[in-house]
Amino acid sequence: MSQQRPGGQSGQPGAVPALPDLPEATVARLPEYLRALHNLAETGHDTVSSEGLAAAAGVNSAKLRKDLSHLGSYGTRGVGYDVALLIEQIEYVLGLTQRRAVALVGVGNLGHALAGYAGFATRGFRIAALFDADPSRVGEQISGLVVRHIEDLAEIAAAESIAIGVIATPAAAAQSVADQLVAAGVTSILNFAPCVLSVPEGVDVRKVDLAIELQILSFHEHRKASLTSLPATGPTGGLTALPGGLSATGTEEAVGT
């Protein structure tokens, strides 16, 4: 449990090291832990064991402990983790101690829904501005915000200190929008358009493609169907008919990314 921190070892109790560089897989799970912790806090739990939190987050406990150990986080042996403290630590690491301003570009079908999505507001973000390229949409009011023309992006992004952009435009427009976001100083992009974006070094892009998620499920449907109708191994290549071949999506683990 002894953790080293780069630069200074003041024995400040409860202090968190600067920013440990976490494995990406860990980073991707921290938000899920955070959500589970908030649930626990609301239901009156002050402490929680790794087993309990792992169950609430849909992972196994060894993974959870390893993830938290990367934070340098302290649980108490024999007891568990302090819920409130762990929430603080994770929120700090994720940079959620400030409410981050987000620009949303594209107020079509999906954009409308995102603009109204309460989950953003309740989990650390503030949609600070809406943009669209279609003049007939500019001026429209959505969830208390007026849609601005994309040309105003740079100006507003600077004024509102916007560092995160969400692209909810058609694929054809996405690269151009990304370029404009980057030019306006945005360094993180969440892209809902079904296309690859190219951005300069130092800009992070995450992609959410709804159809791709369904296609992955479709693969598993296809495989399940082919397994039930072809109990024995298929032709070609000496397949292993091992029962362990299934990707177990049991009652405890139901999530993947």
Add this chain to the structure above:
Amino acid sequence: MSQQRPGGQSGQPGAVPALPDLPEATVARLPEYLRALHNLAETGHDTVSSEGLAAAAGVNSAKLRKDLSHLGSYGTRGVGYDVALLIEQIEYVLGLTQRRAVALVGVGNLGHALAGYAGFATRGFRIAALFDADPSRVGEQISGLVVRHIEDLAEIAAAESIAIGVIATPAAAAQSVADQLVAAGVTSILNFAPCVLSVPEGVDVRKVDLAIELQILSFHEHRKASLTSLPATGPTGGLTALPGGLSATGTEEAVGT
């Protein structure tokens, strides 16, 4: 390998070759390759090199070749891959030779958007029915479909051969909806509600949590900011606003990964 084409044959399972069991990471990338291939086909390309396809899909060429080799797919050395053939192979493996019926539960903000999302229709899926638990929403017409009460789910799922369900309800309702989907014979679930679902073995769940995606980006923002400025600070219980908010100005020069 004697991989036959899906072609106009019926979806009779006995007639098709067994599916190779692909690494999950490969499965998750195949839809992206497929999208890139469709783009290439539309722009008149008959063949494509691993280098070219990799660029279009946003991966490196070694990974792409390894992925495709798992399919048993044949490119031609010295030439590349046949675009049309590769599309067929990937669509076959992903189970997209049939248009799969999908049930969408929850027609709130997000549900509305999903119901109208053209990408589902153009990429292998048919939204066959909409459901909601709120009686005031039942009967409403969205994108040509009438919203049904969730109680009718089992009946309609059977009639429409629905094996895939999408949950776009609030978190509080999601587990109950998942149970009902499973009871209705659904074996794959795409969950947009921010919660962990528990489902029986054999049911696949994928989760999309929009706030989590932003929180992951937030982490990277935080890290970028901490690299360019402050050394070490942390919350010691009382939240002190972090020094140096964020200089949103430019600065796309900085870190690597």
Add this chain to the structure above:
DNA sequence: AACTGTGAATGGATTCACAGCA
């Protein structure tokens, strides 16, 4: 000459199993 397919090497992530602390 150009490109694929793949064994081998590397690097990450997950899991195991237990030492050590409350």
Add this chain to the structure above:
DNA sequence: TGCTGTGAATCCATTCACAGTT
């Protein structure tokens, strides 16, 4: 005793580099 934190072992994924094919 009950639980965390962590080295060691294992598993999976990525990358390298080149043999082999057209």
